Amino acid sequence: MTPSVPDQQSVAAVLAAVADPETGRPLAEMGQVQSIAATANAIRVSVGLCSHSAILKQSTRGRIEELLRTRFPQVPVVDVEIVEHIRPPAKLGQIGLEAKSVIAVGSGKGGVGKSTIAACIALGLARAGSCVGLLDADVYGPSIPHLLGLTGRPEIENGKLQPMRYPTVLLEPATQTTVAHSMPVMSMGFLIPAGEAVVWRGPMLHGAITQMLRDTAWGQLDYLIIDMPPGTGDIALTLSQVLPLTGAVVVCTPQDVALLDATKAIAMFRKVNIPILGMVENMSFFMPPDSGKRYDIFGSGGAKRTAAELEIPFLGEVPIQIPIREHGDAGRTADNYIDPASRPYLETICERLVGNLAAAHAARPPMPSLPVL
Numbered sequence: 001m002t003p004s005v006p007d008q009q010s011v012a013a014v015l016a017a018v019a020d021p022e023t024g025r026p027l028a029e030m031g032q033v034q035s036i037a038a039t040a041n042a043i044r045v046s047v048g049l050c051s052h053s054a055i056l057k058q059s060t061r062g063r064i065e066e067l068l069r070t071r072f073p074q075v076p077v078v079d080v081e082i083v084e085h086i087r088p089p090a091k092l093g094q095i096g097l098e099a100k101s102v103i104a105v106g107s108g109k110g111g112v113g114k115s116t117i118a119a120c121i122a123l124g125l126a127r128a129g130s131c132v133g134l135l136d137a138d139v140y141g142p143s144i145p146h147l148l149g150l151t152g153r154p155e156i157e158n159g160k161l162q163p164m165r166y167p168t169v170l171l172e173p174a175t176q177t178t179v180a181h182s183m184p185v186m187s188m189g190f191l192i193p194a195g196e197a198v199v200w201r202g203p204m205l206h207g208a209i210t211q212m213l214r215d216t217a218w219g220q221l222d223y224l225i226i227d228m229p230p231g232t233g234d235i236a237l238t239l240s241q242v243l244p245l246t247g248a249v250v251v252c253t254p255q256d257v258a259l260l261d262a263t264k265a266i267a268m269f270r271k272v273n274i275p276i277l278g279m280v281e282n283m284s285f286f287m288p289p290d291s292g293k294r295y296d297i298f299g300s301g302g303a304k305r306t307a308a309e310l311e312i313p314f315l316g317e318v319p320i321q322i323p324i325r326e327h328g329d330a331g332r333t334a335d336n337y338i339d340p341a342s343r344p345y346l347e348t349i350c351e352r353l354v355g356n357l358a359a360a361h362a363a364r365p366p367m368p369s370l371p372v373l
């Protein structure tokens with residue numbers, strides 16, 4: 001029976017259907033429904049979300065409001081407040097990395113924009129308010145320091161490598177003041193003098209990656225984003241041995257040869273039991289800023305089709321933009337989030353990626369905290 005006046009119980013019943021975007025479990029079950037106040041004139045609820053879900057804050061709020069409005073159309077005021085919920089990450093694997101999601105960004109082919117997309121995913125999540133670390137696992141050709149304009153050598157404190165830090169600013173500060181964050185970044189580029197070639201064999205490669213993961217003072221992370229080198233499965237194998245990876249994002253360009261290589265990369269990740277979180281199509285099309293006409297330089301829609309055929313989520317496309325290359329060369333990759341021609345594409349990818357993570361996390365759910373109500 002529909003009550004004419006909503007009460008705590010009937011509002012709680014609506015909230016029971018809402019899953020936490022991080023764990024996939026009902027928010028109430030995870031102790032994230034902070035308060036419910038319901039009268040004939042207003043429903044006010046306060047729901048906690050962890051910083052892992054920061055990029056989905058607005059959409060989660062909108063969804064809950066919509067559910068309440070649909071269920072109680074006669075109530076003039078529906079107000080959903082999202083507050084911070086703290087649930088620290090568990091230690092992962094033998095190396096004890098404290099992160100909730102570890103995401104590798106790879107592809108079979110070189111030069112498709114893996115490092116650019118990996119940096120943009122890390123920056124997009126950090127700007128939204130998540131704690132993000134970025135590991136450049138391309139030990140032969142590290143490009144993250146260049147893309148972010150970071151230089152210097154990490155210091156060692158208490159036996160741990162201090163990562164370099166990239167300053168980020170919160171997209172929507174919770175308070176009136178702007179909150180500055182900094183993103184820990186580690187790369188072989190900081191450890192080996194610029195221009196010097198690394199000549200290593202497989203076991204040394206394994207050691208270098210394990211060391212950067214284990215011996216860096218990452219702190220507690222929501223996400224560790226790993227920029228993978230092109231091709232070989234060596235690093236994927238190492239990662240799968242030392243960490244339970246949440247999964248991999250595969251970047252490709254739309255032409256057939258790149259898609260063929262992406263398909264091989266997906267098979268490679270699957271072979272070492274790394275789940276595929278989705279596919280990104282980079283350099284999808286070119287739209288000259290002075291004409292607005294779309295040119296499908298490498299063909300169109302190939303990645304979306306391939307993703308559908310392989311039954312993996314399609315996370316989005318990124319057009320070829322001259323500023324993306326310019327920002328990369330100038331060490332200002334973060335400026336892609338200022339450019340309105342790039343920003344929506346990058347944000348969509350981050351939102352879809354995080355939106356798909358609950359399913360990946362459901363396989364190893366965290367312990368629920370006690371409900372507040």
Ligand SMILES: Nc1ncnc2c1ncn2[C@@H]1O[C@H](COP(=O)(O)OP(=O)(O)OP(=O)(O)O)[C@@H](O)[C@H]1O
Binds near residue numbers: 115228322325328
């Ligand atoms: N959407 C884009 N529009 C324009 N330029 C791009 C785009 N994506 C990447 N680039 C540029 O393409 C070049 C290669 O990108 P990036 O280094 O990210 O590729 P990669 O796949 O990591 O390469 P590698 O295989 O060498 O690791 C860079 O100069 C980068 O700025």
Ligand SMILES: [Mg+2]
Binds near residue numbers: 116138227
């Ligand atoms: Mg790269």
